Amino acid sequence: MARVLVEAGVGPGDRVGVCLGRSVALVVGLLGVLRAGAVYVPLDAGYPAERLAFVVEDTGVSVVVGDGLPDQVAGRVTCVDVAAEPLDAGRELPRVGGDALAYVIHTSGSTGRPKGVLVAHHNVMALLAATRDEFRLGPHDVWSFFHSFAFDFSVWEIWGCLLTGGRLVVVDHWAARDPEELHALLAREQVTVLNQTPSAFSQLIRADRFPDGGLSVRLLIFGGEPLDTKMLLPWLDRYPETACRPVNMYGITETTVHCTWHTVTRADALTGSRTVGRPLPGWQLHILDDQARPVPPGVPGEIYVGGAGVTHGYHNRPELTTQRFLPNHLTTTNTTGATNTTDTSTTNTDTSTDTDTDTTMPGGRLYRTGDLGRYTPDGLLEHLGRLDDQVKIRGHRIELGEIRTTLLEDPRVTAAAALVRTPNDPATARIDAYAVLTHPDHLPDIRHTLTQRLPTHLIPATLTALPQLPLTPNGKLDPTHLPEPVPTSEATPVEAPGASATGDGAGLAPGGEASGPAALAVIWREVMGVPVGPDDNFFDLGGNSLLAVRLNAALRKNGYPEVRLRDIFRHSTPRRLMAAIESRGGSGSNASKPGGKSA
Template structure:
């Protein structure tokens, strides 16, 4: 794509209307987050709800008061090792109270946390440690070889839970610590396979929370589920959404995460009211809930993120539970723009259609939809989504070339001010009323025999077969000059078999001939990343292995 023009013809600011949402419980009222830093936001919740439960994990609860005391003890330990403002501290622990107290303790010390997933291979974590320049390591290194830095094990940090608070505690955060200081660094995998460090400053997260409280009715009565890995940015929404609004964070037991029935049991027993899910994960959760005819009166919001949402997959759920309680909210977002960037509460009209509607940007965002020529896209025309606002990262660590490509400063024709935009790499279109529709990744577009094809459109057509659980489509080279679309799919059950002819005929009824896959290959399962997203490279390898085995 060519660079956008310095003065595109139109600017689209966030509308201020409030979508419909569930009523606020009478016990408490929603409080808008306006803190400078995450520690300020936590301190506000501590002052308002000191004896309330902050965390429930492993069958025990920790109050806001006790969590604060525990985290400050960890912060003092870090300070004793010379850790302070501007440092980065690696954190590798299973999700639980100790990991969360450590995370907060790192921030109280003035540093930023760098979460490492416990399922990462040691080689990946070694790269992250070196690239981030971690000044300390909390948890179990497990072969990461953190180098000459303090290593504080989980047991030692857990023991600090019972450390009495000092009578005259010294100030823990630097007076100058503010919204522009880094709160965390999350590493994402790019198309090259080399992880990219995305530092996110405190003000970006508090801007997210402030914007969200204008769209949601969060209260201190809410119970949030920590479903995702702390190394996946959706966890930032789950953790700080709870802590910044005085709610309760329930940690999903590690052994439960891959069991839809287990997740359902936790949602029921812990009376979860805010549940974040990828569409894929929610599909299995919804199937479990429908099979059990579960009653979920506490559940107020289901927030979708991480993948393209196909509204048709929600029709069975909506037929049983409706769309009002819980509200189903599609939130598009990117790590580089702090988790969530848009908000859309699904309606019956959405479920009757096929578009993945992502709505309007959250308050504070400015956006543009630009064509390949760098012009503003007309309504209905696809273009790349560019985002500007306080949630945008300052750039990748040690990646100046990528920063220059993805982050651009442009002059706004509306007010003449310079704004820094991030190019999402995602294709969207804008309806006449300004609502955004998501189409897919720019890098999932291919050209085949002169036709431009969006692979996600082919995948969506295959998924409409009632016995297909999921599908991945890509362009495969069979020989010189011989490229064809192929499809790997998983079925709704281990014993389900779909005749190849039946699936081909199904796709032919939905798509033009140039979009038909040449091969449909059933796989027992479609490999996924540690964050629950489809691992396209692994799917392709499994596809080739299966073909070789059959030949």
């Protein structure tokens, strides 16, 4: 493969696209690009054509291994068959140094424009050197290759296996999406090293209940997104820590896959620990404030990463590289305990066991992650989520991770997600939550539990049960495919004007219009932008003073002259408000038929 590429004009440092399905041929293609001295650029055929076209143009790819590109992209490049034979089988291949680039992987950015991360051979080799002995990796191991090769978790899966002599089991597209099929594959191939995003594992853990034989997994690596440790309790019941070591690893593409490790114990799972452990040997993690100064243990701040994993930056994005890859201004502590500079404000920032000279050499850099974290007094790092995940709704700071964690504390919840939606303007901002349940009919009770455990401003406006969470090709949560929410009450939702509803006082007027509580629910839905049932509570749905004013105006517009603002606050469901209206003699046609004129 390498010789075919060289004959096609590929030279050291050239970007070569690879567009193949997850298969043995894909691994051959990646190896061929590297052996030719070139840099591989993943082109996942499952990505939109516009994204692939951008990556090809951004990296200057002119040669692609494979033929799975859409027509609008394929016409721009030369496609090389992975099974092609070289004309000169004895052609000498180039050699490259450790500082040469190995791959460019694009990650999504806050601006919407993907960023190509430049990763060198020495970055990957440092990762393997840091983990090989601790994890006892070797020829006895069987690894799974589960993730898209456009997701850097695959770097760990492929090269972690092959560079330690292991056997790599390629999980094809459909097996990766079918938990039962994946479980059967892992059992059949006796996989010993399993790598999973928590979202993907939440589905596999349910499949593991099938009585088709146990698994041989001895090392279970989590990465890619925050791990809710409580979901591991069923796994630990079947595969105790003495048989399988679960490891939570925190990392970023810009710092080469993983930065930390932490063996998850049953105690961690019982308490819902958020620790991601200590830095890998050769990596340093610092918690800094908004002026890039170290903060004491226990104080949250932004996570900065230095050391062997810090990559070359972003392709063709010098300004962004300058913003995120900063000169290392911090001290490190050597093995004698002496500091390398006069700055002594480094109480908790260097928890690695050996000194990495990159942080004190000219050119040593820190990567600014945009993640929030804090160190515990014993030197463990807690990952607290993305800085940009902290949103405010009507003045309250909202951490979606706290809502997810609270949901997962309920043993009936196996996976959870939460997001903020703003249907119209900031006044309509609300939290929508989703949960995968062992017993879907317990949803009302689970919501009631949330109201007892969370402050009012954190209670989701909606809680929707799903059979499983939607995932991206990388195995992470895909919030864009979360469905529209359903009403939070047990009552049948009112979908639109004229729809039927159940319950006392709810139904259709003779002319076909919604009446009673159902009529009020229709109006509430129009104002609040969320499905509403006759027994849904205004405040549980995200109601606030401004929305109450708008709802009151809408009710008056629709012929409810007796409604006052205090009525909405005191009688905060459509059914209770309708009863209050009727108790004041407002039970005539004007009250029960929206659009009626006041007397």
